[in-house]
Amino acid sequence: MGLDLINGIPAHVLFVHIVVILVPLTALALILCAARPSVMRRFGLALPALALVSLISVPLTTSAGEWLERHMDSNTLIRKHTELGDELLPWVIALFLASTAVWWSYRRAAHRTPDAAGSTSTVAIPLRITAAVLSLVVGVGAGVQVYRVGDSGAKAAWHDGYSATAHPNRD
Numbered sequence: 249m250g251l252d253l254i255n256g257i258p259a260h261v262l263f264v265h266i267v268v269i270l271v272p273l274t275a276l277a278l279i280l281c282a283a284r285p286s287v288m289r290r291f292g293l294a295l296p297a298l299a300l301v302s303l304i305s306v307p308l309t310t311s312a313g314e315w316l317e318r319h320m321d322s323n324t325l326i327r328k329h330t331e332l333g334d335e336l337l338p339w340v341i342a343l344f345l346a347s348t349a350v351w352w353s354y355r356r357a358a359h360r361t362p363d364a365a366g367s368t369s370t371v372a373i374p375l376r377i378t379a380a381v382l383s384l385v386v387g388v389g390a391g392v393q394v395y396r397v398g399d400s401g402a403k404a405a406w407h408d409g410y411s412a413t414a415h416p417n418r419d
Contacts, residue, residue: 251308252315260312264401267309270302271340271394275387278347281354282376282383288354299347306340309333325404332397339390346386350379 251259274295281288281295288295310333317330357372 251312258312258316258319260309260316263305263309263312264398266305267302267336268394268398270298270305271336271343272391274298274302274343274347275390278343278350278383279380279387282346282350283380285354285376288350289358291351293351296344296348296351299344303340303344306337310337323404325400325407329397329400329404332393332400336390336393336397339386339393342386343390346379346383350383353379 251263253259254262277291277295277298281291313330313333317326320326353375
């Protein structure tokens with residue numbers, strides 16, 4: 249049993265903001281850290297820590313969403329949102345694994361030689377390029393999936409919640 253209601257509000261509605269902020273932020277940080285050792289040097293352990301918090305937030309939000317789904321009338325928009333939401337976790341797991349790998353490889357290289365962080369050895373360049381490309385794929389994939397889930401959730405929540413024309417007696 250997870251957190252279902254917070255102060256009378258469905259927890260999913262609140263938790264989703266954590267996912268919407270942290271997953272794209274983690275993706276951006278991963279891409280920058282993989283491409284630029286100077287950025288990785290500044291981030292340090294914060295990169296895998298941020299990825300871990302992002303990873304934990306997804307199942308928490310999904311669980312709260314499943315509770316909310318059971319307490320709403322089902323329709324195709326909600327079912328589509330649920331299906332897309334279930335597809336986010338593999339992307340965030342990949343984001344966590346890639347973040348941890350980038351951090352670990354940077355740490356390993358930095359401990360090998362004092363100047364390894366800025367090294368351009370023949371081994372470091374292909375590894376950095378591979379890490380940057382994989383990080384870009386995982387980061388963009390996770391970001392796109394967050395967008396798709398959020399867009400479908402907004403459509404499910406707001407499809408009958410407003411009028412395209414203003415009410416005549418409201419300013």
